[in-house]
Amino acid sequence: MIAAIFNLNHPAHxxxxxxxxxxxxxxxxxxxxxxxxxxxxLAPFPGxxxxxxxxx
Amino acid sequence: xxxxxKSWTGAVRDRAVAVLPPEKLLPDSQPAYMSSxxxxxxxxxxxxxxxIIGSGMILLLQGPxxxxxxxxxHFFNSIHMWSVELFFFFMVIHLWGKYWMAAWRGGRRRVxxxxxxxxxxxxxxxxxxxxxxxxxxxxxISTQAKDAMNAAGIGSFFNLMNFGQMYSYHVLLLPxxxxxxxxxxxxxxRKHGIVPPFNLSKSVAPATNGTPSNGSPVGPRATPGxxxxxxxxxxxxxxxxxxxVPVPEVPAGREVPAVPEVPAGRDVPAGREVPAEPVL
Amino acid sequence: MSRESRxxxxxxxxxxKGAYSPYDILREAxxxxxxxxxxxxxxxxxxxxxxxxxxxxxSWSRTDPVDFVTTAATELDGSSTTGGYGPxxxxxxxNTQHIGPFYPARWFGVSQPINSAQDFVLAPLRSLTGQPALxxxxxxYEAAPAKTKAAWTAAFESALGKARVTSSDSITVKPGNYxxxxxxxxxxxxxxxxxxxxxxxxxxxxxxxxxxxxxxxxMADGGVLTDRAQQQRLLGPxxxxxxxxxxxxxxxxxxxxxxWYQIKPFSTSANGDILVMGIMGVLSLAFILVPLIPGLRDxxxxxxxxxxxxxxxxxxxxxxx
Numbered sequence: 001m002i003a004a005i006f007n008l009n010h011p012a013h014x015x016x017x018x019x020x021x022x023x024x025x026x027x028x029x030x031x032x033x034x035x036x037x038x039x040x041x042l043a044p045f046p047g048x049x050x051x052x053x054x055x056x
Numbered sequence: 057x058x059x060x061x062k063s064w065t066g067a068v069r070d071r072a073v074a075v076l077p078p079e080k081l082l083p084d085s086q087p088a089y090m091s092s093x094x095x096x097x098x099x100x101x102x103x104x105x106x107x108i109i110g111s112g113m114i115l116l117l118q119g120p121x122x123x124x125x126x127x128x129x130h131f132f133n134s135i136h137m138w139s140v141e142l143f144f145f146f147m148v149i150h151l152w153g154k155y156w157m158a159a160w161r162g163g164r165r166r167v168x169x170x171x172x173x174x175x176x177x178x179x180x181x182x183x184x185x186x187x188x189x190x191x192x193x194x195x196x197i198s199t200q201a202k203d204a205m206n207a208a209g210i211g212s213f214f215n216l217m218n219f220g221q222m223y224s225y226h227v228l229l230l231p232x233x234x235x236x237x238x239x240x241x242x243x244x245x246r247k248h249g250i251v252p253p254f255n256l257s258k259s260v261a262p263a264t265n266g267t268p269s270n271g272s273p274v275g276p277r278a279t280p281g282x283x284x285x286x287x288x289x290x291x292x293x294x295x296x297x298x299x300x301v302p303v304p305e306v307p308a309g310r311e312v313p314a315v316p317e318v319p320a321g322r323d324v325p326a327g328r329e330v331p332a333e334p335v336l
Numbered sequence: 337m338s339r340e341s342r343x344x345x346x347x348x349x350x351x352x353k354g355a356y357s358p359y360d361i362l363r364e365a366x367x368x369x370x371x372x373x374x375x376x377x378x379x380x381x382x383x384x385x386x387x388x389x390x391x392x393x394x395s396w397s398r399t400d401p402v403d404f405v406t407t408a409a410t411e412l413d414g415s416s417t418t419g420g421y422g423p424x425x426x427x428x429x430x431n432t433q434h435i436g437p438f439y440p441a442r443w444f445g446v447s448q449p450i451n452s453a454q455d456f457v458l459a460p461l462r463s464l465t466g467q468p469a470l471x472x473x474x475x476x477y478e479a480a481p482a483k484t485k486a487a488w489t490a491a492f493e494s495a496l497g498k499a500r501v502t503s504s505d506s507i508t509v510k511p512g513n514y515x516x517x518x519x520x521x522x523x524x525x526x527x528x529x530x531x532x533x534x535x536x537x538x539x540x541x542x543x544x545x546x547x548x549x550x551x552x553x554x555m556a557d558g559g560v561l562t563d564r565a566q567q568q569r570l571l572g573p574x575x576x577x578x579x580x581x582x583x584x585x586x587x588x589x590x591x592x593x594x595x596w597y598q599i600k601p602f603s604t605s606a607n608g609d610i611l612v613m614g615i616m617g618v619l620s621l622a623f624i625l626v627p628l629i630p631g632l633r634d635x636x637x638x639x640x641x642x643x644x645x646x647x648x649x650x651x652x653x654x655x656x657x
Binding site: 003004005006008009010011012013014019020021022023024025026028029030033041042045 | 381382383384386388567568569573574575578579580581582583584585586588591598599641644645648
């Protein structure tokens with residue numbers, strides 16, 4: 001078998017708080033979802049720059 | 057076009073072309089308000105789905121146990137798995153964006169509905185994949201999730217522990233359903249166009265947004281000159297004008313575009329019609 | 337906002353009559369494909385994918401023979417989870433989940449019949465030819481009254497709680513009145529440890545088989561799958577529905593499905609599964625029908641994240657475009 005560079009085949013660490021129990025990997029995915037969504041909305045889109053004067 | 061009684065084929069073709077002409081199916085322009093990265097997550101979801109299906113087809117070539125014994129098989133299984141993760145990742149961001157844009161406005165309810173159903177169907181499609189892995193994970197998932205299926209009554213004819221049945225659903229039936237729903241979703245998007253922004257001002261008709269009097273497009277990404285079009289070219293303006301249109305009240309300092317003149321012999325693109333009455 | 341003005345406003349969004357920009361849809365799709373392909377290849381090279389080998393009845397009976405024999409005893413007397421499950425496996429009705437008067441599990445009857453005593457213990461043992469003592473023990477058991485059978489298996493299960501495992505993976509219990517049960521289950525243990533029971537349960541009906549219901553139900557009645565699942569953080573209270581084995585990201589989209597199981601009344605209810613499925617059915621329908629649900633469809637207007645999305649457009653408007 002070709003081995004992966006990082007071996008993830010160990011039991012997962014988990015975030016455990018009261019009844020909330022989520023693997024660290026899934027927490028990372030959820031945080032990434034929120035970050036990427038925020039970036040998608042806030043990041044400037046190329047080409048728009050400042051409002052241009054109306055072209056006549 | 058045939059004369060007399062129209063053939064079924066002709067009728068379907070004419071209707072299809074009327075609803076979705078080539079310029080709408082493969083447009084070369086898009087509304088100027090689309091200047092946000094949120095708009096790329098639909099196509100990212102779509103290409104992730106293409107990768108899922110492509111890698112899945114390669115896994116089919118050597119059968120369901122290939123990836124357990126072959127490095128190349130395991131490689132394509134990894135591509136399949138990560139494509140699924142990215143598919144759901146991009147799809148969730150796409151749906152968040154579309155929700156906050158209220159993208160069902162303007163007659164686009166079916167666009168939302170087909171997208172949402174595609175998401176809901178993708179979940180059991182993934183589940184049937186997880187129980188088809190033929191490893192410990194599939195043993196655990198099938199023996200656990202069977203309780204929910206049985207309690208809901210569907211366990212009688214949808215047996216998660218029946219590998220043959222689950223593989224059939226995963227490889228053909230559910231992907232077909234997902235692809236059909238995604239295709240319907242995309243066709244509806246092309247038909248209805250991307251939802252315009254909310255109107256902030258209530259006293260100006262939305263048709264005037266960003267449109268100067270000479271008809272050339274402006275907007276953050278517009279390029280002037282002959283390459284820029286005033287709008288999609290797909291639907292000709294009706295030959296007869298509707299009744300005279302009342303000119304809306306113009307707040308001081310704002311221009312109202314004049315109705316563009318139509319040169320003889322040329323179609324004016326859709327979208328240049330003046331609305332019958334301003335939106336209040 | 338009146339219904340009429342709402343309808344008119346919605347009509348105004350039907351078609352964009354403003355400015356357009358040049359756009360290359362096929363080039364965008366091609367670039368997107370390249371980006372996602374590169375990302376998938378990177379993740380594949382960095383992390384690969386998990387593939388924990390499946391448990392087998394053979395491995396189970398070798399690594400935990402006491403658990404195997406205890407489970408087999410409960411299958412014999414019908415006190416196992418499978419034995420008391422109800423539809424679609426048998427017609428025991430005591431444990432069928434319901435919402436009020438609705439018992440969906442019963443609507444389609446016993447469509448996958450499993451007789452735990454016959455299918456998991458007696459039939460595999462009957463298939464072992466050339467063992468007259470074993471066949472005699474089975475006949476003795478089958479001929480005994482139901483009360484006697486129940487007394488034998490109950491006593492044996494109690495004794496198994498203090499069983500010892502020998503060096504040859506067989507087990508010893510203190511002497512007692514167990515009838516032919518120890519002889520039968522001892523033979524079943526050896527049959528399982530040789531690997532014969534995996535195949536016997538799979539091909540019980542026909543030569544070609546793809547239905548693993550019986551061996552999986554048998555293993556799930558014991559502790560072999562649960563023990564591994566706990567190590568891999570796949571148990572219910574570990575929000576296991578969302579998890580993948582190892583440290584891989586799992587099925588994050590199942591967060592709400594598993595959430596309900598963590599809170600009362602679902603976490604303690606005997607009808608937890610059907611209640612959660614019912615709630616998720618309703619919420620899924622609401623998700624699909626958002627455009628038709630007043631209030632829910634108005635939130636985007638009231639919380640104007642859209643002003644961030646379309647800020648360039650609104651800025652251009654204000655600039656007098």
